[in-house]
Amino acid sequence: MKDVKFAITDIETTGGGIKGNKITEICIMVIQNGEVIDEYTSLVNPSQEIPLYIESLTGINDTMVANAPAFSEIASEIEAITQDCIFVAHNVNFDYNIIKAEFEEIGLSFKRKRLCTVRLTKKLIPGLFSYSLGNICTSINIPHLDRHRAKGDTEATVELFKRCLSLDPEFEVIAELLNQRTAASYLPPNFKKSDFEKLPNSTGVYFFRDKEGIPLYIGKAKNIKSRIKSHFQEKSNRKYKLMQATYSIDYELTGSEILALLRESELILKHYPKFNKAQKKISRPYTLTSYHNQKGIEQFALHKNKIAPVSWMRFYTRDEAINFLELLCKKFDLCPKYCGLQAGVKHCDHYKITSCSGACKNEIEPEEYNERVAKAVDYVSQFDASCLLVEKGRHQKEKSFIYLNKGKYSGYGFIDQSQEFNEAEDFRNYLVPQKNSSYTERILSSYLNTKKDLVRIPIDGSQAEDQHSNLDNWMIA
Structure with missing residues (x-):
């Protein structure tokens, strides 16, 4: 790997994660054999307003980029300078995915091998309190001028990368990171590959945790390892922010999917994790009731908003309720009409249930029909x-x-x-x-x-x- 070229890159953006995030400034410095051999820096017109908080952070405002080229005007230069290079950045997935999205927006593809200096530094300089670019530079005495501007951050990353090259002269660690073919290449910058490999292919609930161990997100899965890998590969803004905040992931095995669902619900209500969507308010359920009609027949009915003197079961979707009533009708030879499955008809004419007890045609005495209903009620009672x-x-x-x-x-x-x-x-x-x-x-x-x-x-x-x-x-x- 002696003559390989590395394109050290940093971008400033309009903010907001990955999707919809537009570049406002870009700097690329190409290193070969430990020396900078090429450089490209430019402001970029994002064709949208720069939020005030981003302007305060970077110092780049709408006036500065008003006459700057659009990304489409400099795409060929970015393509040329990074050609045959390994794309390097601090938290590489952020810069790479935004640049890739900018290329896709103008109908072009952008594909490069990637190397993350966060992961590289963790391997070669372990034990630092923080691996943000600013804190690493402070810890190991690297000058970091003009922070949060593309050129200033790129220059600092170049010096950091050179320090890493001196600690990895045979390119053993770099080769290992470049040759990863697992979800490790998508891992959050603060998450260890060894921790990912320990995750089980089993059913349960899992927790994304922040630096203090507080749950950021709780989910359930039939296969925990596979599901977490899919989180790493998602490109939404919300998932990107979650990945940046994650320092550890742990899990709780449940064996069954139903218990995983229950535990997920319980734990979300207990911790209210920042990245879980609020659980939807459960609508009033359908209640199964029964009453004596004018013929003296015990009749089933569904109510959603009424209070009934007799309440047998509750259902949270109408389909569940109807399916259960159809089961009762078939199992105990009842009338669809008197099971709440049909209304406004003189006799049963159900599209799905072809048999009928005959109660709707007075072919069976109410007492005999009600005995069948009583057996159905006994069956229903087991659910309570x-x-x-x-x-x-x-x-x-x-x-x-x-x-x-x-x-x-x-x-x-x-x-x-x-x-x-x-x-x-x-x-x-x-x-x-x-x-x-x-x-x-x-x-x-x-x-x-x-x-x-x-x-x-x-x-x-x-x-x-x-x-x-x-x-x-x-x-x-």
């Missing part, structure tokens, strides 16, 4: 019973459980497959209590109403139809 919902554990020899106390989310836990219970209540020794919320209710409502292979363990002596009904079954499920 105390039980354990059993799911996968964090490894093959483990099961996870979600505890519903009278139908309300009350916690979770993990139990080894070989663990034996003498009493059903023994599960409490493994329980991690949690608070119920409208968000966890919605998550569990969707889960209970859509999961076909649900394993439900009654813990109050009740028996749920078509479900495992004791702890022994759980341990071998």
